[in-house]
Each structure stands twice: as C-alpha cells, then as structure tokens.
Amino acid sequence: MRANFGTQYRLTIFGESHGEAIGVVIDGVPAGTPIDEQAIARDMARRAPGSDPAATSRKEPDAVRIMSGVMDGRATGAPICGMIMNTNTRSGDYAQLRTRMRPGHADYAGHVKYSGYNDPRGGGHFSGRLTAPLVFAGSVARQMLAARGITIGAHIAQIAGCSDRALDPVHMDAQTLLALQESRFPLLDPSLEGEMRARIAAAKAEGDSVGGVIECAAVGVPAGIGSPFFGSVESVVSQLAFSVPAVKAVAFGDGMDIAALRGSEANDPMRMTDGGVSCTSNHNGGVTGGITNGMPVVFRAAIKPTPSIAREQQTINLETGENTTLSVTGRHDPCIVLRAVPVIESVLAIALCELMADDCSLYPHRHTP
Amino acid sequence: MRANFGTQYRLTIFGESHGEAIGVVIDGVPAGTPIDEQAIARDMARRAPGSDPAATSRKEPDAVRIMSGVMDGRATGAPICGMIMNTNTRSGDYAQLRTRMRPGHADYAGHVKYSGYNDPRGGGHFSGRLTAPLVFAGSVARQMLAARGITIGAHIAQIAGCSDRALDPVHMDAQTLLALQESRFPLLDPSLEGEMRARIAAAKAEGDSVGGVIECAAVGVPAGIGSPFFGSVESVVSQLAFSVPAVKAVAFGDGMDIAALRGSEANDPMRMTDGGVSCTSNHNGGVTGGITNGMPVVFRAAIKPTPSIAREQQTINLETGENTTLSVTGRHDPCIVLRAVPVIESVLAIALCELMADDCSLYPHRHTP
Amino acid sequence: MRANFGTQYRLTIFGESHGEAIGVVIDGVPAGTPIDEQAIARDMARRAPGSDPAATSRKEPDAVRIMSGVMDGRATGAPICGMIMNTNTRSGDYAQLRTRMRPGHADYAGHVKYSGYNDPRGGGHFSGRLTAPLVFAGSVARQMLAARGITIGAHIAQIAGCSDRALDPVHMDAQTLLALQESRFPLLDPSLEGEMRARIAAAKAEGDSVGGVIECAAVGVPAGIGSPFFGSVESVVSQLAFSVPAVKAVAFGDGMDIAALRGSEANDPMRMTDGGVSCTSNHNGGVTGGITNGMPVVFRAAIKPTPSIAREQQTINLETGENTTLSVTGRHDPCIVLRAVPVIESVLAIALCELMADDCSLYPHRHTP
C-alpha cells in the first residue's frame, strides 16, 4: 500500500513535481508483449499540460523514457521503469506556500503526516503531475487489453454543471469509445464544448476554478473477472480512482441513483443472445457480486474544482500560528477535467489487467511471436 | 487481494452461507489490547437477521466464537480467528437457482468465474451473510479506535427515496454518533421512521424491494492519517466499502455534488482554533490529498435494492440455454439498509486501523497494562 | 507477512496449542480442483504425535475439519478453511513456564515482543503444533501439483549425526519419492533406522534430545518457474522453511559445500536429451538464477534438537529477576525430525503452487470436469 499497487499488475510510483523526475515501475507485463511507444506518447500528450487553452499554459512535454524492461519493442518480462524528467519548473512561485496552507490542498494534511519534511515545491509528491506515470502504466495496460478485444474510453460527463448525455450502458460499442479517445475534447454531444469552455473561462476570469464528472467504460470485457469482497471490480477500480488527486466520488452503473429504485427496476433482466448471455439493461454497470457479467463496465468519477485559485481565501500561517489570507499565484489549470480523462481511462485499464491476471485463461501471460 | 485485506490490520475472510461456518482471521491486533466480547455481541446483533420486522424473518443468532488470539480478555498478539457456525439453513429454497440465474445477483458472474463449481446454496461465498465477519473485525477495530478517542457512527441517509437530513459535517460530535449506534433505527430525524417503514412495507407487499443510502462518519480522527495515491483514505475506505455486497457508489464529503461547485466554494477555509487547526466547512469530508485533515471523516455509500424479489423477472436457464422467468422465493429482506449500517461503520473502523498503523505514533501498538 | 503467506496460493494461519483450535485459510485454489480428504488424512497422520515410539506419547488425532471452500469433493473457488480442534491438552504441565523461560524456546523473545500477553500454554502460537495446518495446506498443494506431473518426497538425511545417503540429484524418480512418502521411517538406506532410533533412545534416557537434517526434492517440475530476486525459488522455499519452528539452515543443491568448488565443478553441464534439455550434474539443486531449470529441485533443512528437555538447564525467572534452573517436564518429543518430514514436503509443495501460479500456463487454473 502507499506507493505500491496490485499483486499481479504491480505498480510503484515515485517522484515529486519539482524534483529530478517522476516515474513508475511496472512489474507483471508478460515477456513478449508488444510495447507501442507511439501509442504511449499519444496517451501522454492527452494528459500533458499546455495542449489546450482551457488548461494551464505551462508546457511540459512529458516524454516517457523507458529505463528498463523493454527491448526491441517488446516487454522482456523484467520490471518496466518509465521515467519523466522534470523540466520547466519555477519553484519561486511556491515559496510562500511553505507556511501558508492552501485550502483544499494536501498542504496541511501532508505537513502533519510528514512532520514538515515533505517537499512543498509544486505540491511535491502530492502533485497532480504524478498522474503522468499512471497514464504511462495505463497505456501499457490498454495495449495488453486491446490484444484481448477490450476497449476503454471516457468522456466529459459534466463540467461546471453542464452535462453531456450518458453512454448507452447496453449498446455502446468500441467505435464510440475509440472516437472519444481521439477527440480533442471528448463529448458524446460535441455541441456542448462551447458552453463548457465558456463556463471554464468565466471561472478563470474571476480567479476561480471548476470541476466536473468523467464517465468511463470498457467494452469486450468477458464475464467472470473480479472476486467477491476485497478483490471486487468495484473495490480495485475505486482504490485506483481515489488515488487520483481531486476524485471525491466513484459510482458504478446507476451509482447513487440506484438507491431510489426498486429491485424490479435495478435488477438487469438476462437474455440468451446469439453471442451468449446478455442483459437488457445495465443498472449494475457490468458488475454483479464484484464480478463482471459480460455487460459494459461503466463508472463515473467526480473531479473537484482545482483548489489552486487566485481568489483570496481564508487560511492559516503555520509559522506564526495566525489566521491569514492567500491568493494562489502561478500558472494553474482552471479546470483539470479534460486532462483527467486519460487518467481515469488508465485507472480502468490498470484495474482490469490486475484483475484479469487472477484469471489466467483470460490473461495474455506468455506472448508467442 | 480477494479474501485478504490490508497490510497492517490484516483480514482474511472465509465461508459460505450454507456451509459449516463463516469467519475471519484478524492479524495485527497489538498484544494486550482489551477485547470486549459483549460489545462485539451488541454489534453483531445490530447486523443479525430477525431482529427487526422490516428485515428478513430468518433468525440467526450470529454468535461469534473466538477460536484464537484472545486470552483472559486481551489480545495475545497472535491472529484472532472469529467464527460463526451456520445454523437454520434451508437449502431446499435455493434448489432451482443452480440453473436459473437471479438477475442482479452474482449467480451468472460467479458461475463463469468458478466454472460452475461455486457453492450456490444461499448465495454461497457471495452471501451478504459474509458481512457478519466484517462486523466482528469492525467491532474489534472500533474498540482500538475508541481507546484513541475516535468515534464512528452512521445513519440511514435514505430509504426508497425518503431522505434523512445529513450529519453536520463541521460540528458533529461523538455523542450524536454514539446515539445513532444505540438506535434501533438510526436516523437524525426519527420522525421519518414511519415513512421509511411504510415504503419498505409497500415494496414488500408487491414482492419487491428497496435500497437506500448510508452516511457514515468518524470524529476524533487526528490529521495526518493516510497516504497520497494507492493508500489514500478514500482508496482504502472505498476498497472495503465496495467489498460489501450491494454497494454501488461511494462518495466523500460533497461527493458527486462537488463537481458543480467552484474552487472558492469547495475549498474548506482554514482557521486557527483553540484546539489547533480546523476548517469552517467540510466539503472534502475530512480528507485532502488522501490524508485526514483533522475534520470529521464523512462518506456515503449507496445500497442497491435487494435483488432477491418475489416478483417475476426475466432471466435465463443455463442448463437449457433458454430464456425463462424467475420468482425468488424464500425469506429475503425487502430492504437491507438497516442491517447494513453496522457493516458500513465497520468499513470505516477497519480502514482507519489499517491506515493508522502506518503512523506508529498514532497506533496503540503495545498495550501497557 | 506474519500470519499471511503468498500472493497467489495465499495462506493465513491461526491458533494456539492449547486454545480452541488451530487452522489455516487457503485462498487461491482454483474452482473445480478435486480435494481428496483421505489423502489429506494420510498426510496429517504422518505429522501427528503418538504414531511412533520415537516421538511423543501424546495422542492427538489432528483430524482436519474443512469449514469452507469445498463442496462435493471439489474446491468451490472460495477460501478453504481447514480447522483442527484442540483436544487432549494438559495445561497444568506448563504452569511454571510463565515465569521461567525455557532456553532454546521462543519464551523470552515472545514475552518481549508481546509484552507478556502471549499465550504461554503449550507454547501458544509458537507451538510446533501449528505445523499441522501447514501440512493440510501442503497436502492440498501436493494434490494440485500431482495433477501436473510433479511429485514431492523427503527423507531423513541425518539424525543425531547418523546420516542417510543422499538422493541422486540427477536420476531420482517419482517412484523413489512416493515410496519415501509411504514409509513409516523414510530412509534411502533403511538399515540405518536401528542406529537412528538407538541414538534417539539414548538421548531420551538422559533427559536430552537430538536434531537432524531432512532432504526434500521434487521431480517433474518444468523449467521456467520462479523469478530472479525476491521471488526466486530459493527465496520462497526458504521463507516457508524457516517458518517451521526449529529449522536453522536451508541449503539448495550442494549448499554450503558449493563454496569450496571451482566454477568448472559447480556449473552443471547441459545436454540435449530425448525429452529436451537436461544437465549431467545438479550442484545447483534444479535452480539457476532463481528459476527452475528442469532438473529435480533439491534442498536440505537442518532441524535443531527439541529444546524441551528434562535435563536441568540454566535460565532466568522473569518474575523475580533472578537466575534459576529448569527441567522441562511433560510429554515432549526427544526428536521431531521424523514428524517434520511431511512438514518440509509441504513447504516445497506450497512454494511451488505459489510460484507456478505466476506462470499461468503451468498452473491448473480452471479445472474442466
């Protein structure tokens, strides 16, 4: 626990926002698995700052350097270390934050936990920048899943109260998800982009920020993956999803709304079909008893508004022990929802690799050339 | 993963609904910790069936027999095995369910995962009955936390669309939470009990079931517990919460609603107070950056309506490969929300013990007499 | 760690010698695996006390009661809890040991670790009796391995300085190992039994005890199992072997003697054979680079003489803080080597199941009827 995730597709993350580098070690990629570095670069670019006017103006190329575990385009079976060197850091922006705690941030909680020894520069190890290694691990995972016919995609379900329509939980297909992956601003109803950007811009203009919701799904997931209890699909996905800074809620299928349904409404009727067994609805988000049932796996994650805002906030000065106010300066995203989309996709990809490895017959353990 | 939880307060669960016994092994309780078996019995009774007319009429005493790890009322430091013998099983009720899959249940997903070898009697290992060992582990955890000044409580936040008011996220106190623990039907607004019971009864009368929401909180939790990323408070609580059958959403603080706030609204302003540092609001549910900030820890879990309903449902017959219908007979709860309250409390208690053990100075490692 | 072993074939042990029961939960047995309870009973009987005049005269049937995870003779895929109820305990024998520490035992170390709260009756959780659950877990593991063509056996390589000849590390076969399993006193040179028993009897007559060495091997293990570093075959086997009370040394292949060889002597020459690849010697005990190479896996474990002896020993009285002497009374084995043979076999069986599950293609994950 802590820096380590998983027992099958095992991740270890490290790094601070303004340290030497950030990275992740992945253990558990079967030898012979093709590793497409161009696909990785595309995924990294989707998360990287500076690529969209709605996000921060910082430019960080976020190129992953693979230090180990890959040779001639294939996994060797040894641990894969992906590293992103830190550049373009302007630590001066953060000097005041050593003593003045940013509301909504980890500053105070981290100060107590680490007895004041934590690296405060750019948020240190708490920085959202640490999601870059997750996207690398997710990109590798997604490649493994694609070889098994599994496709993952996500869209912006809401920004600042403006909501996209939901994925069809029963009839969604891989094409829809792939198209979202390739979109610069992934929406099912692209006409909403203008309104969403306007709300972000309005908040930014007031020195404020906005949050949102991401809906993520996987199709092609066979039935029988996951376990009851601690290794349930929901348990593993949520453990990872809540690892992503700013996520405050995770919901599968109908989520909180399922509480108001009756059993006769929430139960998904089952039918024999050409392809086997399927349900005529998907209120359970593709998971029953913690295990996939062959329907699309669907979940939502709420992303809170970026806590770094220019507007003056009430806070404390730890050095003086007195109340004070704070305006967070620097180049901060007024909305991280767009950049979080590939992170949330990575969460699902990593979780499915972890869970499928428990089911050897479903996992591409040894890759034959 | 799977039957094992944790690296510090380690649980291993086992058992099937209609097998010999169900139980849990707890490793990590410091030697010398007083174990109050009467308090355990009270917690078990809150979850046990048969104690409330709104729940099933099955009577299962659910007495925990401690097989190891406790001597003369104190933990010995060795693993504690708590076991509940199974009695009063009527397997005949479930005979038809071997082939006819219950919608909303784990039947089909489990059949695929376990290649048809899973125990189908009473839901087998998937049974909600497996939450009894969780309550035992949670009761032990709660006793350890109480010795550190931490109090946990929960209430029914919603049943069938009828909502109780929310806990005051800033000013809640231990007395309120303890009173909820002792309530036969824990509500902040007790006047709602009638309406909730009426909605349960109405569903039952139609052979149907209802779901709900539980709000759970802890006060007295010091700042500095938890870790960024995979060991965040939210990650560990949600991994456990989604282990509880029927939970489909987990939300901290404002949960999904935080997505529509601005940063200036969602950030909790900080103030110096007599006791140290506190916030004037608690939209983050007591957790920032994955770590407690000293405010009450608050989360909600959505419980789906019981999938076992008498109303006819469309489903499949795995033996014939044909579509069919099913009415689930037997003594099933029309609503499990009330019985789930101590389970959700246990989730938080177990998670906090796991997380606090990472912070030795906060954990009652060695108990001096 | 502690009461938990493994990430694939996961064990959790519990119990004290004179508590209610001892047992183990096994998670990771594939659904559908046949579980032969008679074979388990035979393995348990080999470890049980009272079956051989050289061992203790205590009679403990050690019948395992399977509480979960098995139905109709097959694993259900859910955790398997095997429990052995404690009977025939005579705690009175141990009353003086609460304060007078037995040299060579865990008494003092355990007293410090557990702050005096550990269960001292019969050694409590430290008792050699806890190896009974290991034999149960090993018996299940052995059944899984047998289905893959892997046979495990062991013999008494030494008792009290009297040494049996070694297994032929290159040409040993399954028949030899199976014959050892069925032997009442497993030796490659059965003529040594008399001398060994005489040495045990001589020590017993003087109120003393003797130790020995067990050599254990597996044939039919395919090449490619294990990992470099922390998951090496030697790492996993030794972690388990040193879990067995009284083991003080573990050696693979030539063991300590390999240090005096030259590279040209210690390297095992490789040859193409009908069946594939093999070596003409086996100084490395079937493991190179932490991974099996297709040769028999061979290791030795040193068992120290039973520390419970009637001869007077110098020790301390923790209550008075003074020096004293102690004669351990009660029915203690003058030699546990014979009873440890199935325990050491179990160590290898459990380790191989754990390691093979990492290599899905080698592991009988899903059992088709």
Add this chain to the structure above:
Amino acid sequence: MRANFGTQYRLTIFGESHGEAIGVVIDGVPAGTPIDEQAIARDMARRAPGSDPAATSRKEPDAVRIMSGVMDGRATGAPICGMIMNTNTRSGDYAQLRTRMRPGHADYAGHVKYSGYNDPRGGGHFSGRLTAPLVFAGSVARQMLAARGITIGAHIAQIAGCSDRALDPVHMDAQTLLALQESRFPLLDPSLEGEMRARIAAAKAEGDSVGGVIECAAVGVPAGIGSPFFGSVESVVSQLAFSVPAVKAVAFGDGMDIAALRGSEANDPMRMTDGGVSCTSNHNGGVTGGITNGMPVVFRAAIKPTPSIAREQQTINLETGENTTLSVTGRHDPCIVLRAVPVIESVLAIALCELMADDCSLYPHRHTP
C-alpha cells in the same frame, strides 16, 4: 513478490545490466530521516567493480542518483528512487550467448520463463549488477538502524576452502563490525588475505573461478523483533539473501551443525546481567521462535563460484538444438565473494528495517529535528 519486497520497508528493483539504468524505489523511510549520501557512496564503492585486483577489471563508478524522496539531506516521506545509469557496456562480448546457454547461469531457465524475450545482454535483469540497488537500499537502512544503536558488519568466512575464524557469537562488539566495514578485504584474521588471493589467482590463471562464504552479524538488536512463522527473522533474511545471485545456502547460528548437537548443547542458557537478559552461548544466532532474543544476530551465506569461466564447458545451442561447448569470454570476476560482502550486509539491514517497522516502538517512525 518478484520485483517487490516487503510490506513496511518496501523495495521495488528494476533494470538490466546493459539497459539504460538500474535502480530501486524505497517506500517506507520515515519523513525527516537524515540521508547521508557520502555514506551511501562509500557502501556503493565497496560493491563496485574495478576497485580490487581480485575482481573484474571493468570500471563502473556506480554513482547513485537520487531521483525522488530526499530534499535538503532528509527523507521527505515520499518514495525514494535511487538510480544508477549504465555506462561502459560492451554488449558485443555477449553476442554468442543468445543461443549458447552458459552452464550455472540463468540463461536457459530465463529463456524458458520469458519465452526467449528476456534481455540477454550482460545477463540482463539477472545480472549481479542488480545487487547495486540492494546496496543502496541497504545503506539507507543501515543509517536508520545506526540511529537506533544497531551495527551490522560482515567478513569473508571462506574463499576457495580457505576459512577465516568465526565471529565470537556472544561477545562480538560494534567496533569489530565497523572495522570490518572499513577494511579493504574484511577478515578477522588478516593474515589469510595472501592465501585467499593466491587461490583466486590460481583459479583465474586456469580460466576458472572460486566461491566462498560470508558471515554477517548485527549487534544492538533489541529482543522482540520478528514474528513466528512467515515473518520470522530467518524467513525474511533468507528471502532476501536468496535474492542475491549465487547464494545457495543460508544458515543461522550453528546452522547445519546444530543438527548433530543435543538439546542440552544447542539450547543457549539464559542469565540475568547488568543490562538485562543474555545468553552464555548463541547457537541459535540470536533468534528463537523466529524472534530476536537480544543476542547478536548471526548468519552465513554460501556464494557459489562465478559461473562465467573461460574454461571450456559442455552446453547446448538452443538455435540448432545440438550439444556444443562454450568458453565465456569478457571481463568476469574470478571471485565475487569480496564484492558480495556489502550486499549481504544490506540483506540484514533491509530485513531488520522491515521487521522493526512491525514493532512501532522500536522504529524511528517520525523523526523530530
């Protein structure tokens, strides 16, 4: 398991001999722990090649670059990634080894495990070079232990059959161990250096290699560390020791010789002393029941002769499927025992940090300035 070690002092290693870099991520170093990079450099230099004529003539500075987790000379509490860039690689030397398997090496076992996709250059992930990250992790661990009064040291107990005298298991002191650490060729009887070097030179002259034994000890270890069974001191030390390539036997205290003792000889008598409790002998190597008893912790590890030898050996050609011969060329150590000394010390240091963290009161969790 595999690339990950530990649940408290958690390591993740990565890298291949001729890849971009090798390294380790350490999670679990308490925030505020002083990290002395000069002490780390000294430990790294002891293991590095090229520093002694008895070892390989390759020169690799092995400078560790700390990529994360340390700021202003102290641990931040976040994961510490130490990386060693690879330089001075001459992959051409190894071209023939892709098909011709080196006897005694991981070549064949690794080829099977990784389906031929493993990196064969310089041994790839199996290279002894991966012990450099272990020395880094061990050096950090040693600094933490030193702050608790624990000192670790080791010496060459044997090379090529020439044996140094043993450490006094009862009366050894920290000065002796520290002096060994500072020695260029650590022996208790320095007069043996000439003979040992002569034997190494003789083997080298014949294109051969030699092995040896390392004895390692820790003083100042309080009683009460470790657990019975899977978390025993011996289990954790041996899991790590067998992770070191070339280790084939691990023995605590009297090791294999204890098998021939009687209980009255092997039991260590206990006495009250000024400082508390101690034993008058230490046949058990400071560990009883898996837990430290306050005596020095002592173990030995056998190092097999380097498998890479110039002498012609019989082996196979995997490409042709035919028998062949092989002379391993390149700059290989004729004896790695000297360089392995700091590696074995690191094994003990890492194991003790892992085990002590289970005992919070013994572990320097939060460092106060």
